[in-house]
Each structure stands twice: as C-alpha cells, then as structure tokens.
Amino acid sequence: MTRAAPADNYCIKAGYVARTAAVTIETTPGDYWTPQRIHMAAFYQFEVYRRAAGLIEQHGLSTVLDLGAGYPGKIHLLGHVSLTLVDQATLAPIVARDFPYVEFIADDLERPGKLGRRSFDLVICADVLEHLMDPDPCMELIRSAAKRFAVLSTPERDVMRGTDCMASPKPEHVREWNAEEFRRYVESRGFNVVSQELLPQGRLSRLERVGAALLGLRGRRWTACQMIVCQPRVQSMADIELSPPPSSGL
Numbered sequence: 001m002t003r004a005a006p007a008d009n010y011c012i013k014a015g016y017v018a019r020t021a022a023v024t025i026e027t028t029p030g031d032y033w034t035p036q037r038i039h040m041a042a043f044y045q046f047e048v049y050r051r052a053a054g055l056i057e058q059h060g061l062s063t064v065l066d067l068g069a070g071y072p073g074k075i076h077l078l079g080h081v082s083l084t085l086v087d088q089a090t091l092a093p094i095v096a097r098d099f100p101y102v103e104f105i106a107d108d109l110e111r112p113g114k115l116g117r118r119s120f121d122l123v124i125c126a127d128v129l130e131h132l133m134d135p136d137p138c139m140e141l142i143r144s145a146a147k148r149f150a151v152l153s154t155p156e157r158d159v160m161r162g163t164d165c166m167a168s169p170k171p172e173h174v175r176e177w178n179a180e181e182f183r184r185y186v187e188s189r190g191f192n193v194v195s196q197e198l199l200p201q202g203r204l205s206r207l208e209r210v211g212a213a214l215l216g217l218r219g220r221r222w223t224a225c226q227m228i229v230c231q232p233r234v235q236s237m238a239d240i241e242l243s244p245p246p247s248s249g250l
Contacts, residue, residue, distance in 0.1 A: 005018065005133065005134075006136070008188065010135065010136075010177075010181075010185055011177070011181045011182075011184040011185035011188060012175060012177060012181050012185075013200070014186075014191075014233050015166055016166050016167065016229045017166055017167040017174065018167075018174050018175040019167075019168070019173070019174045019175070020118045021133070021246055022131060022132065022133050022172050022174055023105055023134045024172050025088065026088050026090045027090075028090075029090040030090075031089060032090075033053045033069045033070070033071060033090065033094070033097050033129040037070075037071070038073070038094070038242075040097045041072070041073040041074070042069040042073030042074055042203075043202045043203050044127065044201060044202055044203075045074065045126040045127050045153060045201075045225065046074055046077075046200075046203035046204075047199040047200055047203070047204070047225070047227075048124075048127075048151065048153045048199065048225065048227050049074040049077045049078065049124070049126070050077055051121065051151070051199075051227065051229075052064075052077075052078060052124055052151045053078050053079060055082060055149060055151065055229065056078060056079060056121075056122060056186075057079070059121075059148065059149070061081065061121035061122045061145075061148065061149070062081055062082060062121055063081065063082045063084075063120040063121045063122070063147075064081045064082070064083050064084070064120055064121065064123075064124065065084050065086065065115075065118075065120040065122070065123045065124070065145055065146075066083065066084070066085045066086070066123075066124045066125075066126075067086050067087075067109060067123060067124065067125045067128060067138065067141065067142065068086065068087055068109055068125060068126070068127075068128030068131070068138075068220055069085040069086065069087050070087060070091070071091065071094065071095075071098075072085055072095065072099055075099070076110060081104065081188060082172065083102045084102070084103040084104075084105065084118075085099075085102055085103065085104045085105070085119065085222060086096045086104075086106075086107050086109070086112075086114070086115070087104075087106070087107075088106065089106035091104070091106075092104055092106050092206070098173065102250060106117065109128065109132060109137070109138040109141070110132055110133060110134050110135075110137050110138065111137060112141045114162045114240075115141065115145060115174060117144075118145065119144075119145055119146070119147040120145055120146065120147060121147050121148045121149070122146070122148065122149050122150070122151065123142050123145050123146040123149075123150040123151070123153050124150075124151045124248075125138065125142055125150065125151070125153075126151070126152075126153045127152050127153050127154055127155065127225070127238040128154075129152065130154050130168075130173045130175060130176050130177075130225055131172060131173065131174060132156060132174060133174055135238065136189065139186075139190075140190075142232075143189065143190045143191065143232045144232075146231070148231065149194070149230070149231055150191065150226065150229070150230050150231070150232070151229055152186060152227070152229070153178050153199070153225055153226060153227040154176070154177055154182060154225075154231065155173070155201070155224060155225060155226070156177075156178060156179055156182075156198060156223065156224055156225065157171050157176040157177055157178045157181075157222045158178040158179070159198065159219070159220055159223050160176065161176070163178075174179060177225050177226075179196065179198070182196075182226055182228065183196055183228065186228050186230055190232060190233050191230040191231060191232055191233055192230060192231050192232075193228055193230045194229040194231060195228070195229045196226065196227070196229075197226070197227055198223035198224075198225070198226055198227075199223065199224075199225045199226070199227055200212070200221065200222055200223070200224070200225060201220075201221075201224045201225045
C-alpha cells in the first residue's frame with residue numbers, strides 16, 4: 001500500500017524518509033502474530049496500560065475502545081470495564097479463544113468503517129500509529145469515538161535512534177516521531193493534549209519503577225515510549241489545519 005504523505009509530512013521534520021509499504025498487515029494467520037509476538041504482547045506498552053487504568057479509576061470511565069489492540073495480554077490491567085478491541089481479522093479467532101468476554105471487531109485502521117458512530121469514554125491506541133502508511137484516518141476515528149479521553153503512544157525517535165535519525169531501521173515502522181513532533185501532530189489533528197510523558201517500552205518491576213522515579217533515569221530502556229493523554233477538540237477542519245505548533249511540554 002503506497003500513499004502520498006500530506007503537506008505537513010505528519011509533522012515530522014523535513015528530510016525524514018518514511019517507508020513506502022506497511023509490513024504488519026497479516027493475510028496469513030501467524031505470519032506476523034507469531035507465538036513469540038503473542039508472548040511479548042504482555043510486556044510491551046505495559047506502562048501505557050497501567051496509566052490508562054489510573055485514568056479509568058480517577059475519572060470513573062466505563063467504556064473502553066482499544067484500537068490496534070494486537071494480542072490483548074494487558075487488558076486485565078484496565079479492570080471491570082466494557083471493552084471493545086479492533087485489529088486485523090486474523091486475530092479474531094485467537095481473541096475469541098483466549099478472551100471470549102470482550103468484543104472484537106476486525107477493521108482496517110487506514111480505512112475504518114466498522115464502528116459506525118459509537119463512542120467510548122476512553123480510546124487507547126498504543127504503539128499503532130507508527131505502523132500505518134496513513135495514520136490520519138485512525139486519528140479521525142479516535143477523535144470521533146473518544147467521548148472523554150484518548151491515550152496514544154508511540155516510540156520516541158530521538159531516544160530510540162538519536163537526534164540525527166532520518167528513517168526507522170525497524171521494518172515494521174513506517175515512520176517514527178520525536179516528542180515535539182508527536183505532540184504537534186496530535187494537536188494538529190483536532191485534540192487538546194492533557195499530558196505527555198516518556199515511559200519504558202517494556203514492563204518494569206515495582207522496584208525498577210520506584211528507582212526510575214527517584215533517580216530520574218533517562219535513555220532507551222527507561223524513556224523510549226512516549227504517551228499522550230488527550231481530548232478531542234470540536235472545531236472546523238480549517239481551524240485544525242491552522243493550529244499553531246505548540247511547545248513539547250517535556
């Protein structure tokens with residue numbers, strides 16, 4: 001699938017080279033969602049889901065949509081909520097087997113259309129946008145479906161690759177944002193950013209979390225995942241296109 005980037009190149013710096021094809025779309029079951037990836041699904045983005053759980057508890061949220069959920073090995077963190085998962089059709093039988101109590105919808109996040117006009121208290125989109133050739137349709141779906149909050153995460157390019165990185169070396173990633181670019185992208189697509197923080201990519205023990213907080217640890221192991229909590233902003237598309245770039249807040 002090849003698509004032209006918009007004029008703003010998704011708010012990524014000039015000269016950055018995105019991939020011309022997405023390789024995470026699975027046509028034959030098991031090609032992408034291998035047993036190893038399924039096993040590791042409980043490890044990556046763990047801190048994102050832990051913080052989403054805190055948001056649910058703090059604000060009394062009851063309906064959650066997880067876009068690009070993958071193998072949902074972390075949904076137990078979210079507590080007793082009404083949960084809807086969206087991902088590739090090849091995951092449907094696996095989710096039905098292991099998580100029969102959740103709703104699963106097969107859809108293409110670059111051409112979404114299966115949710116209709118449904119809305120949810122919280123929308124989670126954890127490390128998905130970097131896999132899409134065109135993330136704008138997914139962002140518009142998030143904006144229309146998020147009744148109160150959205151939690152978005154993606155790798156922080158500068159932490160992961162260094163400030164001189166001009167293309168992702170990971171075949172599964174079409175493009176990657178640094179923190180300032182990602183905040184600007186989210187706000188330019190019709191959201192108000194509530195908070196932005198850098199998190200570990202993987203699960204930490206309680207002792208590691210406490211140590212990281214006390215010592216202010218930085219670097220790839222500790223801060224390679226960026227997470228934004230945001231709310232949809234109701235405005236015209238003209239206003240969205242003319243929104244000025246904000247400061248990163250980090």
